[in-house]
Each structure stands twice: as structure tokens, then as C-alpha cells.
Amino acid sequence: MKYPQVQQFIDGQFIDSYEDRFLEVVSPLDGSLLSTVPLGSAVTVDKAVQAAQTAFPRWSAIPIKERVQVFYEYMNLLRKNRQSLSELICEEGGKTMLEATAEIDKCIELTEFACSLPQLTGGEILDVSKGVECRTERYPLGVVASIVPFNFPSMVPHWTIPNALVLGNTMIIKPSEQVPLSVMRIAAMLKEAGLPDGVFNIVHGDKTVVEAICDHPDIAAISFVGSTKVAKRVYVRGTSNLKRVLALGGAKNHLIVLPDAVPDMTASNIVASVTGCCGQRCMAASLMLAVGEVDHIIDRICDEAKRVIPGNNLGAVISRSAKQRIEKYISEAETAGARILVDGRNTVVPGKEGGFYVGPTIIDHVSADMAIAREEVFGPVLAIVRTATVSEALSIENSNPYGNATGVYTQNGGIARQVAERASTGMVGVNIGVPVPREPFSFGGWNESKFGALDITGKSSIEFWTKLKKITTKWNAEAGVNWMS
Structure with missing residues (x-):
């Protein structure tokens, strides 16, 4: 086994699993054993949610211009570790080195976009009547979750992690049990970049963990990327528990x-x-x-x-x-x-x-x-x-x-x-065979390739990961009263 046994990442610490179920992590390149990954349960999910809940008030209270500084540093770490991160993608996902390096380059671009969010999330303000103004402000949702697939073990997590966290949420991510190693490197680099403990957590597992995420009462929103069959189930189960859900499925x-x-x-x-x-x-x-x-x-x-x-x-x-x-x-x-x-x-x-x-x-x-x-x-x-x-x-x-x-x-x-x-x-x-939009344009399909509103990346993601507050203010009584005030 080339790498140590994969651990859960909760409250800023790599910890042994609370359960004793494991799967082998095998390299598609040659069939060699890379590691073993724990299969968590609802207990593990709850521990991660508790950590995220504890971290949320402090993290969300930090001004966005300060939160984003963590991701400037994180982006530098992505560049610094580009070679080793690419090699890991090759090993666990089977990609060529050229493809793996392009994946990390896309992670850098996605993080770069997240660093621009302070300039994109400013609220609107308007004098709506004499002496009366209305303005809008965006607030994070709270604890959110992201369930990601095997085919892009670094890029798809970056569809959600930088934007959701910069916008003030705390997160639980569930990676594919087939490729758990890349996300562990992401966690280590986020911690090195200065992300406070509990803001980002990883729960490894299978269907049991996905269902626990859908059912947990303290998770406000879920993003999912995978097959249409599972996307439908996640969307139905998550929304039936009154969560905001965006589930991306398959394609033809x-x-x-x-x-x-x-x-x-x-x-x-x-x-x-x-x-x-x-x-x-x-x-x-x-x-x-x-x-x-x-x-x-x-x-x-x-x-x-x-x-x-x-x-x-x-x-x-x-x-x-x-x-x-x-x-x-x-x-x-x-x-x-x-x-x-x-x-x-x-x-x-x-x-x-x-x-x-x-x-x-x-x-x-x-x-x-x-x-x-x-x-x-x-x-x-x-x-x-x-x-x-x-x-x-x-x-x-x-x-x-x-x-x-x-x-x-x-x-x-x-x-x-x-x-x-x-x-x-x-x-x-x-005349383009892979028309993936570049940032700030958002990624998202129609029909049975997507369930839920908005898109997962770009400007559209701002609306998914935040809620809008409208504030109407009047101070000067001498302005008089009309039907609008």
C-alpha cells in the first residue's frame, strides 16, 4: 500500500474513522493498491456538522475582504504544489499527466474567481422615495455540503469549495470513495493557508453518508455532481428535507x-x-x-x-x-x-x-x-x-x-x-467539442443533466450559496409621508 490509510478530516484534524468499514483504493493505471478509505456513517456526518456549526458564527462574521485573503494564499499553494497534485490525480484517477496538470490549472482559475467575489457581491442601494432608501445585503446560508464524483477529484471540489467558503458558509464535503486522496491534500493546503478549524470538513463514505447528508437537519444546502440516477435521488431526498439542492447528473x-x-x-x-x-x-x-x-x-x-x-x-x-x-x-x-x-x-x-x-x-x-x-x-x-x-x-x-x-x-x-x-x-x-464556460460564466446543463435552480460555478453560484436581505431605511421625519413611505 503506497499511502497510509485515509482519515476523516473534522474540525481541522485528520482523525481515524468512527467506524471499521473500509474500501481499497486502487490505481486505474496498473491495478496497484494505493490506500484504504473509511466508510463513514451518520455519526461521522453529525460530528462534522457540529464542527462546522461551531465554526460558522466566527467565520461568517469576518468581512469578506478578509475571508478572501485565505484563498489568495491557498491559490499560491496550488501553484507551488502543481506537480505533486497532478501526479496524485494521475495515480488515483488514471489521467495522463497533461490532463491532470490542466485540472490543477482549472482549480487555480476557480480559486482566482472566488478571490474576485468581494467585487461581485456588493449590495444594491436606491432612494425609493423622498427620504427613504432600500438596500440589499447577501448572507451565507450556514453549514452546506458538497458531494463530488470520481472523474475530477480536484476540479469539481473547486467548483464549490472556494465560492461557498468565501461567501461565509462552512462546509462538509463527501468525495468519491474511489478517489479520496486529492481532497485530503486540499484540506491540508487550506489549513496551511490559514482557514480556521471547522470551516472545511471531509467525510468519506458511500451511500450511507450521502443519505445522512440529505437528512441532517442542520445542513442548509447540498450540491451534487454524479450520475442522473443518483442526482435525482439526492434532489428529491434533500428538498423533501427542506434543503436548497443543486444536483448535476449525466449527459449525452x-x-x-x-x-x-x-x-x-x-x-x-x-x-x-x-x-x-x-x-x-x-x-x-x-x-x-x-x-x-x-x-x-x-x-x-x-x-x-x-x-x-x-x-x-x-x-x-x-x-x-x-x-x-x-x-x-x-x-x-x-x-x-x-x-x-x-x-x-x-x-x-x-x-x-x-x-x-x-x-x-x-x-x-x-x-x-x-x-x-x-x-x-x-x-x-x-x-x-x-x-x-x-x-x-x-x-x-x-x-x-x-x-x-x-x-x-x-x-x-x-x-x-x-x-x-x-x-x-x-x-x-x-467548432468546439467541449464548450465548458470559463469563469465568470457558469457551468450548468438542462433537462435531466441538472436538477434545481441556478448553476454551480460563476456568478450564478453567488445566489445559490447566499440568501438575500432587503433593508428599508427612513431617518428624516421632515421628508413627509406618501404611499411609498
Whole structure:
């Protein structure tokens, strides 16, 4: 075991778990044992909430201009430890070093945005009548929780941690039990940066911990990122307990490709979208809608996919069961009549035979009713459905229950605008395969890719993590009285 047993982080201290249930933490790169992670319970959650409650009055009373100083220092620590943090992401998540470094760079950007919040949260003030003014002020919610997935063990926690804490809340975070190590480094760096004890707490665990978070009466709000199936459950359970909940689910992102698309740019961009992070991201392209005669582009996509080599510039999928599930989708599509142009099944990387690898896979002549065209595969797999018109392609896209992202590849501005307006998704890319907004623009999908109001990042997150107070003031009696005062 390379690393010591993972501990809970409560009230500024790394502590042994109150329970004796553990899971092994295995590296997807080679199947080696990295550590073991405790599976907490409602007792652990309650201990963390108590610590967060105790810390909240003191932390929330600090002016935001002073709270944010912790995150300036924390941002410097992210830069200082960029290499080691990236290496840890590779080990526990299976990413390439390039992808892991980009993840830390995004963490820095998200923290940088949080450092700008003092300039974005100033209240409004207006003289609404003679001698009467109204103003608004934002206040933190209290103890909040964030439940995060395996695919971005550092970045997704940074969607919530900096903003929620700078805005004055205290937090419990529940990382994926498959990748618990990166969040532990985050906790250590926050403490080093000067964050007071109890403001940030970690509870490791499984379904039991998620349910305890949803049920705890002293947690005011929950953010969740994961599958749609679980997102629905968290949203229903959390809101039924009168909590504010924002739950992000899965995706089935469609790329509409027209004959006038620039072939080389389109091919390299699509393959990067399909294979980046081994396809294990909710913004990955997974279904290409080929409009008209685009065989020349599909040929280049296949050529580009063959340049992506598992164990070199393609990482591993998270687990053996994930590899089996992805390969099952491919085999079922082939059995149903689809044509495999590039086959990534049964991939073994020499020297890393214990790793979990799936090579780039391109599947043509997929019908829109096949499972691989409708469901989230979460692997480096592109299914191609042939369509005659843009309207037909949009009809297929609109019929899918998810709604994260749609991309269109064309040099026709009118068609690009048509797709942008008609796509039933929260994010659209024109000649961009992963249209993730940069700060201060917010990340968030539609339909069954998101449950709850507002978005998880950017300016929209300010409203989610705070509540608004309106203050109306009149001092001068000589101003007189009218219907407004």
C-alpha cells in the first residue's frame, strides 16, 4: 500500500474513522493498491456538522475582504504544489499527466474567481422615495455540503469549495470513495493557508453518508455532481428535507457535423473531446450526428483516433467494472448492426497489465434507438448516426433526455445560430467539442443533466450559496409621508 490509510478530516484534524468499514483504493493505471478509505456513517456526518456549526458564527462574521485573503494564499499553494497534485490525480484517477496538470490549472482559475467575489457581491442601494432608501445585503446560508464524483477529484471540489467558503458558509464535503486522496491534500493546503478549524470538513463514505447528508437537519444546502440516477435521488431526498439542492447528473453530448466543416480542425477537435480524460467527463462528445456527405471527415476522425495510444496519451478508465461496461456497449452496438471503424476493446498496456484501459473507439452506422446512442457510456467511444438534414439531427438531439452540451461543426453562421437556438442543452459549442464556460460564466446543463435552480460555478453560484436581505431605511421625519413611505 503506497499511502497510509485515509482519515476523516473534522474540525481541522485528520482523525481515524468512527467506524471499521473500509474500501481499497486502487490505481486505474496498473491495478496497484494505493490506500484504504473509511466508510463513514451518520455519526461521522453529525460530528462534522457540529464542527462546522461551531465554526460558522466566527467565520461568517469576518468581512469578506478578509475571508478572501485565505484563498489568495491557498491559490499560491496550488501553484507551488502543481506537480505533486497532478501526479496524485494521475495515480488515483488514471489521467495522463497533461490532463491532470490542466485540472490543477482549472482549480487555480476557480480559486482566482472566488478571490474576485468581494467585487461581485456588493449590495444594491436606491432612494425609493423622498427620504427613504432600500438596500440589499447577501448572507451565507450556514453549514452546506458538497458531494463530488470520481472523474475530477480536484476540479469539481473547486467548483464549490472556494465560492461557498468565501461567501461565509462552512462546509462538509463527501468525495468519491474511489478517489479520496486529492481532497485530503486540499484540506491540508487550506489549513496551511490559514482557514480556521471547522470551516472545511471531509467525510468519506458511500451511500450511507450521502443519505445522512440529505437528512441532517442542520445542513442548509447540498450540491451534487454524479450520475442522473443518483442526482435525482439526492434532489428529491434533500428538498423533501427542506434543503436548497443543486444536483448535476449525466449527459449525452451530440456533435452535429456538416460537410463544410474544416476537416482537420474538426477531426482533431472531436477526437480530443471523445478521448480527453478517457471520455469520463460529462462534457465529452459521445454521439456524432453526421449530416449529409461527411465521409471525408469521418476518415480523418479515424486517422486521428489511431494516434491516441492507451498508456501514452490516453489514460485509464476508473475501474475494471467501468472497462467491462464500456466494452459491453461497443459489442452490443456491433451485434445490432453498427460498424466498428476503430476498435478499442481488449486493450492491454505492456508493463501495466493490471490497469483498466479502453482504446479510442469509433462506431459508424449507429441507429438512434440503440443503447449506445441514447445512454451515457462514459468512455472514449464515439457513435455516429447518419442524418440527411440539420433538422433531423436536431430532432434526435432534442429527443434525448439529457441536456449538458451540443456542438456544431460548420462554416455557415446561419446554421450555427440555428443549432445554438434550437439545441435543448445548457451549453453549446460552435467548432468546439467541449464548450465548458470559463469563469465568470457558469457551468450548468438542462433537462435531466441538472436538477434545481441556478448553476454551480460563476456568478450564478453567488445566489445559490447566499440568501438575500432587503433593508428599508427612513431617518428624516421632515421628508413627509406618501404611499411609498
